[in-house]
Amino acid sequence: MNDRRYIGADGKPLPGVAPAPGQRAGVDERQVRALLAEVDEFGYVIIPELLPREAMTEIKAATQPLLLHDGRNEFEGHKTRRIYSVIEKTLACNPLLEHPLVLALLDRILRPNYLLSQLQVIDIQPGEVAQPLHHDDGFYPLPRPRPPVSAATIWAIDDFNEENGATLVLPKSHEWGNENPTEADRERLVPAVMPAGSVVFFVGTLWHGAGANQSSRPRMAATAQYCEPWARQQENYSLAISRERARLCSETVQGMLGYSMLFPFIGFVDGRDPRRLLAN
Ligand SMILES: O=C(O)CCC(=O)C(=O)O
Numbered sequence: 001m002n003d004r005r006y007i008g009a010d011g012k013p014l015p016g017v018a019p020a021p022g023q024r025a026g027v028d029e030r031q032v033r034a035l036l037a038e039v040d041e042f043g044y045v046i047i048p049e050l051l052p053r054e055a056m057t058e059i060k061a062a063t064q065p066l067l068l069h070d071g072r073n074e075f076e077g078h079k080t081r082r083i084y085s086v087i088e089k090t091l092a093c094n095p096l097l098e099h100p101l102v103l104a105l106l107d108r109i110l111r112p113n114y115l116l117s118q119l120q121v122i123d124i125q126p127g128e129v130a131q132p133l134h135h136d137d138g139f140y141p142l143p144r145p146r147p148p149v150s151a152a153t154i155w156a157i158d159d160f161n162e163e164n165g166a167t168l169v170l171p172k173s174h175e176w177g178n179e180n181p182t183e184a185d186r187e188r189l190v191p192a193v194m195p196a197g198s199v200v201f202f203v204g205t206l207w208h209g210a211g212a213n214q215s216s217r218p219r220m221a222a223t224a225q226y227c228e229p230w231a232r233q234q235e236n237y238s239l240a241i242s243r244e245r246a247r248l249c250s251e252t253v254q255g256m257l258g259y260s261m262l263f264p265f266i267g268f269v270d271g272r273d274p275r276r277l278l279a280n
Contacts, residue, residue: 043174137204150204
């Protein structure tokens with residue numbers, strides 16, 4: 001099939017667009033199918049130790065000095081520190097957001113040229129209470145049940161355990177209609193217990209939230225959310241990330257920041273592919 005989504009306005013293939021499913025270098029197709037089957041059934045999957053612990057230690061060293069403020073409300077968490085506009089401040093998390101296995105999953109859930117919706121580092125301090133349950137694409141005013149508009153990763157930079165605030169997920173809630181979780185549903189929450197370097201991947205329709213941190217140490221995570229290329233990103237990357245900074249990123253990340261198009265009518269600049277703006 002001649003898929004027009006991969007072709008630029010000049011009729012030539014777009015550079016750096018997401019390859020068709022099955023073409024991510026070094027990714028085991030059977031693993032992708034098995035992970036997707038779990039996501040289909042439960043709404044999430046935990047991938048243990050996808051990166052070495054040492055990589056997380058490096059990310060922690062680069063990001064810890066940037067964690068300056070406690071959250072401003074119940075959702076951010078009054079004892080939780082977050083870094084927004086991460087790419088403007090450090091490129092340390094880029095390998096997480098463009099990990100080939102994560103991209104291979106996204107390739108099958110979202111349309112080509114899906115976008116980064118937000119990237120955050122989240123450091124939950126001791127004594128923090130559990131975050132209100134939510135699903136990540138709940139702010140798009142579209143009735144449920146429906147396919148997800150987004151998908152997310154939460155990477156464990158520290159070990160995640162039941163005591164320190166491992167993300168709580170509600171299995172199968174991605175299939176729900178417009179109902180909210182009840183007290184009885186809370187009994188079914190599953191903590192994403194996983195060692196540093198692991199990731200929990202889930203669709204934007206899955207109910208979840210950060211757990212309470214009842215330990216004596218902070219729990220650090222990095223989370224990347226991705227959305228359909230027709231949906232508005234949560235972080236306004238055209239304003240938050242400078243062009244100079246975007247130039248330091250890979251073509252994949254540049255595309256996810258917004259230097260890409262959903263052919264032919266979404267995302268153009270002066271009627272043309274915005275990738276041209278990064279050319280020197
Ligand atoms: O930190 C976590 O475990 C989850 C955070 C989360 O879901 C959010 O802030 O949207």
